[in-house]
Amino acid sequence: MIDKRVASTAAAVAGLADGSTVLVGGFGAAGVPVELVHAVLEQGARDLTIVTNNAGSGEGDVAALIRERRVRKIICSYPRSAGSVWFEQFWAAGEIELELVPQGTLSERMRAAGAGLGGFFTPTGADSLLAGDKEVRVIGGRRHVFEQPLPGDVALVKAFRADRWGNLVYRAAARNFGPTMATAAALTVVQVREFVELGALDPECVVTPGVFVDRVVEVGV
């Protein structure tokens, strides 16, 4: 019997260790697993590395983890969103580390981790400061920079519906990083608006097959 459903957001994030790398879905406010982030806040893990596109887009999401000094480092593409005030304050004070990654590279580094690959060469950023001292190769006459895989200890993802096997469908542009993050973490935790019976999701439309999912909690939003 496979049943990945858990009864509460607290149960969903139980066991999160200090020092973990946590992949957090969302782009702007769309697709952010706010209820799971709140559960992490309650759970108390600290010294976290958070991988997410924006460094918070309001008081209630990753910004709250920063405010409560739970976050050692942010790996993201765009920390300057409206509402990411806590990040900017902590960054200016030197109290949080930032690793800035181009958005497509951020996603592809997690894809590589989930796909069992040792990294990839990309032209993105190869002529920029973000290439740093990374290996550069000319491939097809063009400069490419080597990027490492980016695995998580835990992924926190928001989807629309799930069955007890953890098969997922998403809604609109809230899908964003979810399907990739679900593949890239040792423990993938998903919040959904509603559970459905096994067999109720159209198999042609399942976006994340349950093999990538460990825990699912119904939150009603």
Place this chain on the structure above:
Amino acid sequence: MTAARLSPVEVANRVARDIPDGSYVNLGIGLPTLVGDVVSAEKEIVFHSENGILGMGPAPAPGLEDPELINAGKQPVTLVPGGAFFHHTDSFTIMRGGHIDVTVLGAFQVSEDGDLANWATDDARMPPAVGGAMDLAVGAKRVLVLMTHTTVDGRPKILRRCTYPLTAARVVHRVYTDLAVLDVGPSGLVVRDVVAGLPRAELQRLTGAPLTFADDVATLSPAGP
């Protein structure tokens, strides 16, 4: 100078005229989004948004906003019939993999070789942020820049070499400003259009790289597509 600079919407009109029917297009945040508002309804153009949308439509009517249907600037948008949603890795496969026909980007600076600087200035007080700018710049088949010709204090933004950090090297094909349209050619910048009443010497004075002029330089027209 007696010549009138074009308004942002007038420059957007000029850009829109160059986007072919049937194109897949990504518009950068800021001024480039104006192009989506003015492109001819007679053309079927599919707009892409980096957060996983093809067939992005205009802003919804007040009260019909969907917080899970937003554009790259996090503003509410709509989906046109035939539109599709997909995840981020697929979205950047579209961008980086050469599947976008045209991107229109804003810029701080462009060099005569087509180097693009549009993600960071020298202001160290702000945390750096890059988003999808570098992926778009290296991946789109055609990179168009829409920007003012000079900074607010009158300094050139088109230069021999960018002084701000590069987004990508040698990627810009054409630059549309409030004064001119310029192609990045194999031997430097070629002026295609100039705003009415602006002497060539004055355009050169406001540009930080040497200009050559096409044989058939057009008057930069503010009219729509």
